[in-house]
Structure formats: structure tokens, C-alpha cells
Amino acid sequence: KVLSAAHKNNINNIKAAWKATGGHAGERGAEALERMFLSFPTTKTYFPHFDMSHGSAQIKTHGKKVADALSNAVNHLDDMPTALSALSDLHAHKLRVDPVNFKLLSHCLLVTLASHHSAEFTPVVHTSLDKFFAAVSTVLTSKYR
Amino acid sequence: MVHFTAEEKAVITSLWGKVNVEETGAEVLGRLLVVYPWTQRFFDNFGNLSSASAIMGNPKVKDHGKKVLTSLGEAIKNMDDLKGTFAHLSELHCDRLHVDPENFKLLGNELVIVLAKYFGKEFTPQVQAAWQKMVAGVAIALAHKYH
Numbered sequence: 001k002v003l004s005a006a007h008k009n010n011i012n013n014i015k016a017a018w019k020a021t022g023g024h025a026g027e028r029g030a031e032a033l034e035r036m037f038l039s040f041p042t043t044k045t046y047f048p049h050f051d052m053s054h055g056s057a058q059i060k061t062h063g064k065k066v067a068d069a070l071s072n073a074v075n076h077l078d079d080m081p082t083a084l085s086a087l088s089d090l091h092a093h094k095l096r097v098d099p100v101n102f103k104l105l106s107h108c109l110l111v112t113l114a115s116h117h118s119a120e121f122t123p124v125v126h127t128s129l130d131k132f133f134a135a136v137s138t139v140l141t142s143k144y145r
Numbered sequence: 146m147v148h149f150t151a152e153e154k155a156v157i158t159s160l161w162g163k164v165n166v167e168e169t170g171a172e173v174l175g176r177l178l179v180v181y182p183w184t185q186r187f188f189d190n191f192g193n194l195s196s197a198s199a200i201m202g203n204p205k206v207k208d209h210g211k212k213v214l215t216s217l218g219e220a221i222k223n224m225d226d227l228k229g230t231f232a233h234l235s236e237l238h239c240d241r242l243h244v245d246p247e248n249f250k251l252l253g254n255e256l257v258i259v260l261a262k263y264f265g266k267e268f269t270p271q272v273q274a275a276w277q278k279m280v281a282g283v284a285i286a287l288a289h290k291y292h
Contacts, residue, residue: 035270039277107254108273115261115268123179123197126258130180 010128030063102137147282170210235290253280
């Protein structure tokens with residue numbers, strides 16, 4: 001098991017907070033992507049067809065996709081390889097995103113959450129989220145070779 | 146060499162003016178030690194680092210965090226010559242402290258996250274991008290004298 005019980009508890013706290021913002025998870029996902037594209041321009045190479053302007057419909061849609069996948073992962077913390085199996089296949093065989101980029105998106109997700117949920121973003125919750133994103137990244141790159 | 150536009154310099158300097166260096170330094174270094182516990186390897190003589198609250202409340206952590214951010218504040222006044230500004234500290238971190246430069250990246254990202262936490266909406270994607278350049282430049286400068 002990659003995530004301890006303590007970390008899972010903290011993630012459930014953030015999951016509740018995430019849910020409590022009235023379904024803004026998709027917006028957070030889009031914001032994280034926008035932050036990533038601006039701060040780490042090399043990540044745009046995977047989206048040459050995207051409109052990268054602020055408010056872009058494509059970034060909104062993709063942000064929701066990312067957020068939904070993360071929500072699914074949060075609901076299956078004990079079973080992420082199975083829950084994320086299809087996404088794992090997709091990243092390995094079709095998308096082939098270099099593993100370094102998962103860290104960049106994870107960082108931008110943390111920045112987004114810190115900025116919108118500062119009160120909940122304690123050092124312990126921060127650690128749990130960092131571990132969670134790292135675990136998701138590991139699962140998504142697990143079938144690369 | 147990292148080049149900052151006038152706008153990026155203005156963004157960085159303006160935000161820095163609102164930062165409480167003592168409080169932020171403690172928060173940043175504390176979180177580094179909590180989120181990445183292996184970084185504690187450099188601070189054996191800091192006393193109690195046994196839990197998140199022990200770390201965040203540790204006076205030596207707070208003190209050192211302030212030192213680190215004060216140094217960063219000096220760098221912000223010299224953004225066109227980060228390598229020169231950090232030359233001596235780079236030698237120190239290599240020859241005496243033996244710190245893997247990877248740690249400078251970790252600390253830099255912790256600073257960005259803490260700034261996001263403090264400044265909320267004001268820490269826009271554009272502001273973040275300027276700061277990511279800043280912390281990347283500092284990390285490179287601190288690693289520059291390594292051999």
C-alpha cells in the first residue's frame with residue numbers, strides 16, 4: 001500500500017473541502033493546467049492544438065477531465081492501479097507524457113489548492129496531498145515499460 | 146543565465162514587499178522538513194523534529210528559515226546577477242554543507258506554495274510564473290560553484 005491510513009485521513013479532509021466548494025473541482029483542474037503551461041512552457045508541447053489563452057474552452061474541459069480522474073482516485077485510494085488502469089494504459093501507449101511532467105502538474109495542483117484553501121492546507125495535509133499526487137503519477141506511468 | 150523582464154522584476158519585487166520574511170521563512174523551511182522528511186538529514190543539531198508540529202514550532206527551524214529568506218531578499222535586489230550574488234553561498238553549500246542541489250529546487254517550490262497560500266487569488270498564474278523563474282534562477286546560482 002502506497003498511502004498510509006494517516007495520509008488517507010488527511011486526503012479525505014481535503015476531498016470534503018474540495019467537494020464543499022460546490023463543485024469547483026473542474027475549475028481547480030483548469031487553473032492548475034493554466035499555471036503549469038505558464039510556469040513550465042515545455043509542458044505545452046503535449047497540447048500543440050490547444051488554445052492557451054486564459055479562459056480557453058479546451059483548458060476548461062481538460063481541467064475537468066483531470067479533476068474527475070483525481071476525484072475517482074481519491075474514492076479508490078486502496079485500489080488506485082485498478083481504478084486508474086484505463087488511464088494508465090492511455091498514458092503508456094498513446095499519450096506517452098514524459099514522467100517529469102507529472103511532478104510539474106502535481107506542483108501546480110498544490111499551488112492551486114494552497115491559494116484557494118489556505119486554511120485547510122496545513123503542513124500535514126500538504127504532505128498527504130503531495131504523496132497522493134506522487135502515487136497517482138506512479139500509477140499513471142506504471143505501464144510505460 | 147536567467148533573464149527577467151522588467152514586468153517580472155516588478156511582479157516579484159512588489160509581492161516581496163508584502164512578505165513577512167520571518168514568518169514566511171519559518172513556514173517554508175518547516176514545510177520542506179515536513180513534506181520531504183529526508184531533508185532533515187542536514188539538520189541533525191536542530192533538536193526536536195519528531196512531528197509536524199514539533200518541526201513547525203522549532204525555534205532553530207524558524208531562525209534558519211528567516212536566514213534563508215533574508216538571503217533571498219538580497220538576491221531580489223540583484224536579479225540580474227544571481228550567480229554573483231550567490232557565489233560564496235554556492236561554495237559553502239558544496240564544500241562545507243554538502244547539500245545536493247536538488248534540495249534548492251525543493252525549497253524553491255515550497256516557497257512558491259507558501260506564497261500561494263498567503264496571497265491567495267493575488268498569486269495569479271502570471272505571478273507564479275515569474276516566481277518559478279526566480280526560484281529556478283536561485284537554484285541554478287546556488288549550484289553554480291559545485292565541483
